[in-house]
Amino acid sequence: MFFAKKNRFVCASAAALLLATSAPTFAATATGSLIISASVLASCTVVGSTIAFGAYSSTQVDQTGNIAVLCTNGTTYNVGLDAGAGTGATTAARKMTGSGGGTLNYALYRDSGRTNNWGSTIGTDTQAGTGSGLLQNLTVYGRIASAQTPLAGTYTDTVTVTLTY
Known part of the structure; x- marks a missing residue:
């Protein structure tokens, strides 16, 4: 009987000790910050197409071309066209130069009514x-006015497109 009481005491003591040492423990936490940054630079590209008027026979000829603009989202820009390479040309009166030495006047406009x-x-x-x-396409409206008397030949000009942003 003495041993039975002693065993119970030992078992009860062991159980109490086990309960005392198996109490839940909690992990500690800490927080910090991770700083993220980036720079988006404004950039643009521009490409012009060809305006092919075709044959001219002293009657008005209208034709269009295209300017492709690609700018960073939110970037404001202006697209300008110079007078071209023709001798004596201005932005209001451009001149194509002919293979035989003559000139053929033409104009470029920003609107389909050809007023601007x-x-x-x-x-x-x-x-x-x-x-x-995204790519944005701007239409260039061209016109060769009627009643011109150029020399026979092939006429060309090169107009520089300037994109300012």
């Missing part, structure tokens, strides 16, 4: 826009 000349003075005769991050 497309020049190179920002705020006056350029085309303003805001980039979307």
